[in-house]
Amino acid sequence: MTRRTIALALNDQQLELLDRTVARGLAPDRVALVRLALREMAEKRAASAETAP
Amino acid sequence: MSGREILFEHVLEPGTGKAIELLAGQILRIEQVAGGQCVDFNCFNLHDYKEYMHCGRTRTVHGFNPSKGTFLWSQPPRERALVYILEDTYGRNDVLFPRCSAYLYESAYGFSDHTNCNDIQAEAQREYGLTPDDVHDSFNLFMCTEVTPDGAATITRQTSKAGDHVDLLALVDLLAIPNVCGADIMRTSNFALKPVRLTVFAATEADLAAVPPTPILKSQRTPKDFKVPAIKATRELVRDPAYVPAFTNVPLGETVIEVDLDEAEAAAFEALRLGLYGDDEGAALRDIVFSWWEERFMKASSGAPAIGDR
Numbered sequence: 455m456t457r458r459t460i461a462l463a464l465n466d467q468q469l470e471l472l473d474r475t476v477a478r479g480l481a482p483d484r485v486a487l488v489r490l491a492l493r494e495m496a497e498k499r500a501a502s503a504e505t506a507p
Numbered sequence: 508m509s510g511r512e513i514l515f516e517h518v519l520e521p522g523t524g525k526a527i528e529l530l531a532g533q534i535l536r537i538e539q540v541a542g543g544q545c546v547d548f549n550c551f552n553l554h555d556y557k558e559y560m561h562c563g564r565t566r567t568v569h570g571f572n573p574s575k576g577t578f579l580w581s582q583p584p585r586e587r588a589l590v591y592i593l594e595d596t597y598g599r600n601d602v603l604f605p606r607c608s609a610y611l612y613e614s615a616y617g618f619s620d621h622t623n624c625n626d627i628q629a630e631a632q633r634e635y636g637l638t639p640d641d642v643h644d645s646f647n648l649f650m651c652t653e654v655t656p657d658g659a660a661t662i663t664r665q666t667s668k669a670g671d672h673v674d675l676l677a678l679v680d681l682l683a684i685p686n687v688c689g690a691d692i693m694r695t696s697n698f699a700l701k702p703v704r705l706t707v708f709a710a711t712e713a714d715l716a717a718v719p720p721t722p723i724l725k726s727q728r729t730p731k732d733f734k735v736p737a738i739k740a741t742r743e744l745v746r747d748p749a750y751v752p753a754f755t756n757v758p759l760g761e762t763v764i765e766v767d768l769d770e771a772e773a774a775a776f777e778a779l780r781l782g783l784y785g786d787d788e789g790a791a792l793r794d795i796v797f798s799w800w801e802e803r804f805m806k807a808s809s810g811a812p813a814i815g816d817r
Contacts, residue, residue, distance in 0.1 A: 458773045460766050460788045465759045468793070471800065488766050488792070491799035496775035498802070 462488060511708035519546075521700035522622045524631035524686025527707065528553060529677045532715065534593060534708040537648055537685050538672035541701040543665055545688035547606050547624040547645035549632070550579070550589060553680040555730070556637060557738060558585045562602040562644040571603045571652065578721065579646055579675070584728040589681060591718045593710075594674035597667045601647040603660050607690050622689030622700070631684050647688070648673050650695060664694045676710055676718065766792065 464472065472484050481487035514533065517525055518540065529535050529550070537546050552558035561582035569577040575595040578588035606624035613619060629639040649671070651663045677683070691700045730736040734753070768776060780791035 456773065457770055458768050458776075460768065460776070460792050462764045462766050462789050462792050462796070463761055464764065464793065465761050467756060467759065468797070469762055472796075475800065475804075484764055485766050488764070488796050489768065489772055491796045492768070492772050492775050492779070492792075494803070495779055495795055495799045499779065 510711050511714070513706060513708055515705070515707035517705045519685065519687050519703045519705060521687050521691075521702060522627065522689060524627045524684055525705065526631045526634045527683045527685075527705070529675075529681045529683040529707065531677050531679050531681075532710050533677050534710050534714065535675045535677070535683050535685070536672050536704075536706040536708065537675070538704040538706065539597075539649065539667050539669050539701075540704050542668040542671065543649075543697045543699065544667070544701040544703055545650045545665070545690065545696045546648040546685050546703050547628065547688050548648055548675070548683070548685045549628055549643060549645050550681045550683045551632075551637075551641075552581070552585075552589070553682050556635075556641065556682070557730075558582070558589075559643050560589055560646060562646065565646070566602045569602075571654065572598075572600055573602060573646070574598050574600060576719075578678075584726065584732075586727050588678050588721045591676045591678055592673065593676045593714060593717060594672065597649055597665075597671040597673075599649060599651045599665065599667075600673070601650040601652040602644075603652050603654070604647060604650070604662065606642065606645040606647075607688065607693075607695075612692075616692060622691065624686055624688055624690075627686040627689055628684055631686060632682070635682055648685075650688070662693065662695055664697050674708075676714060678718070763789075 469484070472487055475481075476483060476487050481490050511534070515527065519525055524547075527535065530553075537548070548560075550560045558581045560579045564580040564582060564586060565573055565578070568580060573579065573592060575592055575598070577592050579590035579592070581587055581589050606628060608625040609621065609623050612621035612623055624645060625639070625642050628642045628645070629637075632641065649665055649667045651665045653661050653663060655661060675683070685703070685705060687700060687703050688696055689700070690696060691698065776788075776792065776795070779795050780788070781794060784790040784794065
């Protein structure tokens, strides 16, 4: 899978939620937060797939 | 619980309801006399009837079967806990079905007149000047309902016994209106109508201490926050020529963020993206981000915010 760039359109309220989450210290900026969300979701799905009967 | 002072006792006969002033700190016990009887319950803020128990809000927070340890909420934008369910010995209630109405019995059974919860509620609350239009969907105690996998809602028979009861603790001053459900030709109350005992107690310190805290938020608005604070007193709806829309946060601007993904992240994106969005990668990524946020920060697994998730 090659690197890629995705254009993420967010309205003001969605941006506000991301900005407040960034302000909590989870990531240094919006893009980093989006990438963190992606990685954590992938890890979580992989973990749940491993534990599935 | 022992030590509670009894303030009021009443037996609801079949076909009847009773409007009761239930002040904050008082408990209304609704108790089976013979067993197997569904009871509909409504309540209003005693000092502002425009605030009332809202099944939709309650259902969102607590699911289809609110029971011991949950709240009955008022409608948006009030959205505060009006009642705490302190005890529930049977454990089956319903906020999925509306109150039964005269239309049901006429359309399905051919009755021109028949006991029904809407009319019983209306008659009981008439004691306080409320009209049939003021009846709202009810909290249905001892009512067994299910949602089937295909999404249909069904009613089943019930097995509550004499003495089974639900204790409702008022958190604000209320007009509380329980009624014996009028459905004698439905399975709701096992095809029979039975009396129900009502008892109002003064809550003890232990009762009050059992109530979990609920948040007080800016969004819980009251008439002092409304652009139209007065209650409309005429039936006809007439346009206000001076009306200027003032919707919250409108117009909503949009910002596009360019998100560079490395190879691993791109692979993760491909694995997580939903087919729902087709070729729209931005929409798929937005879904992933806010789904992550829900799972990371919200307590409600349903995706519906609950009491206070922050």
